[in-house]
Amino acid sequence: xxxxxxxxxxxxxxxxxxxxxxxxxxxxxxxxxxxxxxxxxxxxxxxxxxxxxxxxxxxxxxxxxxxxxxxxxxxxxxxxxxxxxxxxxxxxxxxxxxxxxxxxxxxxxxxxxxxxxxxxxxxxxxxxxxxxxxxxxxxxxxxxxxxxxxxxxxxxxxxxxxxxxxxxxxxxxxxxxxxxxxxxxxxxxxxxxxxxxxxxxxxxxxxxxxxxxxxxxxxxxxxxxxxxxxxxxxxxxxxxxxxxxxxxxxxxxxxxxxxxxxxxxxxxxxxxxxxxxxxxxxxxxxxxxxxxxxxxxxxxxxxxxxxxxxxxxxxxxxxxxxxxxxxxxxxxxxxxxxxxx
Numbered sequence: 001x002x003x004x005x006x007x008x009x010x011x012x013x014x015x016x017x018x019x020x021x022x023x024x025x026x027x028x029x030x031x032x033x034x035x036x037x038x039x040x041x042x043x044x045x046x047x048x049x050x051x052x053x054x055x056x057x058x059x060x061x062x063x064x065x066x067x068x069x070x071x072x073x074x075x076x077x078x079x080x081x082x083x084x085x086x087x088x089x090x091x092x093x094x095x096x097x098x099x100x101x102x103x104x105x106x107x108x109x110x111x112x113x114x115x116x117x118x119x120x121x122x123x124x125x126x127x128x129x130x131x132x133x134x135x136x137x138x139x140x141x142x143x144x145x146x147x148x149x150x151x152x153x154x155x156x157x158x159x160x161x162x163x164x165x166x167x168x169x170x171x172x173x174x175x176x177x178x179x180x181x182x183x184x185x186x187x188x189x190x191x192x193x194x195x196x197x198x199x200x201x202x203x204x205x206x207x208x209x210x211x212x213x214x215x216x217x218x219x220x221x222x223x224x225x226x227x228x229x230x231x232x233x234x235x236x237x238x239x240x241x242x243x244x245x246x247x248x249x250x251x252x253x254x255x256x257x258x259x260x261x262x263x264x265x266x267x268x269x270x271x272x273x274x275x276x277x278x279x280x281x282x283x284x285x286x287x288x289x290x291x292x293x294x295x296x297x298x299x300x301x302x303x304x305x306x307x308x309x310x311x312x313x314x315x316x317x318x319x320x321x322x323x324x325x326x327x328x329x330x331x332x333x334x335x336x337x338x339x340x341x
Contacts, residue, residue, distance in 0.1 A: 036096035039234060040241075042125065044104045049132040053189035055101055057203065057214060058226060062191075063088050064101055122159040124245060126237050128228065129153065129160060129184035134220045135205055135212035142186055149184050161240075163233050172232075179228050185221040188214050 043051040052064050064086045084103040089096055121127055129149060134142060153160060160183060163176035194206045196213070203214040213219050229237070 033095060036098060037234070037238060038098045038100070039238060040100040040102065041229070042102040042104070045132060047105060050189045051103055051132075053191065054130075054132070054187060055103075056191050057189045057222070058229065059090060059099070061090075063099070064103065123248070126161040126240055126245070127159065128225070130225065131184050131186040133188070134186035135188045135207075137186075146184055146186065161228075161237070163228060164236060175227075175232065179224055179233075182221045182224045185225040187222045187225055188212050188220040189222075190214055 041055075043055060045051055055063050084105060086101040086103065088099045088101070090099055091097075131142070131145065131149070137145065152158075163179050165176050166172045188205065190203050190205050190212075192203070192205075193201050194204045194211050195201055196204075196211050202211065202216075204216075204219075205212045214222050217223055227233070
């Protein structure tokens, strides 16, 4: 018996009365405009890198509030791993985006990351590497730093997000290539308006040598990063997350489930959980001990500094007293010499 034959025919409808296929993009546009979009962005990095400032600068509004400035850089020993989720709804020209920002405060502050982490995050999300505080590096140092990061990404086989190249649109293709060449993006974050030397008011940071502008491509890659995240590739980021990463996760979950129940994993063993909890407690206690030792050492240094300052002040006072006595003796000698004359 011969296998069934499938025939595909491409026909161009040229009748006087169109059947309506060409209206599908308009229908899609109406659906998207009505429903809006949902976009999730995670910023991962150590404390003090400017993650909150970057998010607020990216969306030109206060999406996430800053931590208490008095405790902003204080280390929380009892909380070494946590995330903060902030939700907001943005609207521009009647189009709404449901934004979710996932922050990772203290990421890597208590752990030596060298040779510790497997490059697995690229299989979970669209990964975009960023160099923070680009205004703290000279152009030459920044270029070398970016080259090193690119070399590590290539050597470790880390998959980063690559914008699609549209061969039928040369301008869009060239823009996508320029974005890929700029990775990792070096950014400057600032919510403050500053005045440049030529009188312009821009977002940036004021220094004694001039102004580091956020949206000046000669200073940083912020405009390129905003383009890839929002202006030109947000929809592609959303679709690739849904179609690639989420579908891979769903398929994996389907393989590990049986009759609707999750299969027990080895890591769910109570013995492993007890050992994990014990290790976590020991680690936290060790961190507390090291913190206490550091505080004692710091207090000793402060006490020694205060003692040396007091000794220095005493020495200065003694020198000043001797100088006054010397001046008095010189004055008395001059008076006696004048009396003899």
